[in-house]
Amino acid sequence: MKLVKTLSAIGLALSAHLAHAQAWPERNLIWIVPFAAGGPTDGMARDIADRVAKQIGQTIIIENAAGAGGTIGATKASKANPDGYTFLVGHMGYMGAGPSLYKKLAYDPVKNFEAVFRFPDTPLVLLVGANSRFKSVAELIAEAKAKPDTINFGNAGVGSTSHLIAALFEAKAGINVQPVSYKGAAPAMNDLIGGQVDAMFDQSNTALPQVQGGRLRAIALTSLTPMPQQYPGVAPLADKVLPGFEAATWYGLYAPAGTPKDIVQKMHQAYMKALSDKAWTAKMSSMGIHLLSDAQYGPDAFAKHTASEVEKWRKVVADAKISID
The missing domain is CATH 3.40.190.10 (Periplasmic binding protein-like II)
Structure with missing residues (x-):
């Protein structure tokens, strides 16, 4: 009897979770940019956020949380509720080289985040x-x-x-x-x-x-x-x-670990629809931004890229003896 009740409870929780995910997004989203407003990362993030927002039908608010080379904003994002409403705009500095540069880092770029999609390089x-x-x-x-x-x-x-x-x-x-x-x-x-x-x-x-x-x-x-x-x-x-x-210099969007996979996929799909605007991608290319293949933009490929970059910069930073307290 207890087993039946337990299974029933799990089923109800799963149904509620799926219903919530299916209704997403019900309110504005927040993208944390760990740099000051007006810089290149902020500018690219706002451009992409505006286009993704049109696809998902909700406003995306850019929250600038600058300081410590981007690690303050990344730390904040890593501790956010994984409900699909808070995301991190990542950068090779604090998401690739960060674990090697900083002696004390409050987050792990691989373990504490879900890769959502990669921006053009x-x-x-x-x-x-x-x-x-x-x-x-x-x-x-x-x-x-x-x-x-x-x-x-x-x-x-x-x-x-x-x-x-x-x-x-x-x-x-x-x-x-x-x-x-x-x-x-x-x-x-x-x-x-x-x-x-x-x-x-x-x-x-x-x-x-x-x-x-x-x-x-x-x-x-x-x-x-x-x-x-x-x-x-x-x-x-x-x-x-x-x-x-x-x-x-690579960038991308991350969500706190535990964010529902279907929300991650919906965000990725919205982004890919935005990228279908050839005039926009041609403009980026003319500015010196390197477009990637469709497969490279996806969550799985971006997660693998993040992990490989962490290892790549570990050796470079150690050999060059670069350190930030």
């Missing part, structure tokens, strides 16, 4: 000043090998994407350069233009105006394929110089 471009002595990445590597620790690379801060990619570049090229950390990409870019630093990695979309304006010169891409529309004549590092080299 943003490759990086290796930049030098317009009047730099380096005309190619081969020349830069050759000098770095001949004169170790004499070439300096600007970056947006310790543990930033530009810092991490430069460390990966060092390891793959077998060179040693001097990192120069700034409080943000803008001051680093200004010193690169002014000749105070020798080189820098920056996102392909944000670097494009400076390159097109002739203030900086692009000498390599971190994508596997060229970007002839945006960076004509600029070859990927993987093309002859560093075979297999690939890196990008």
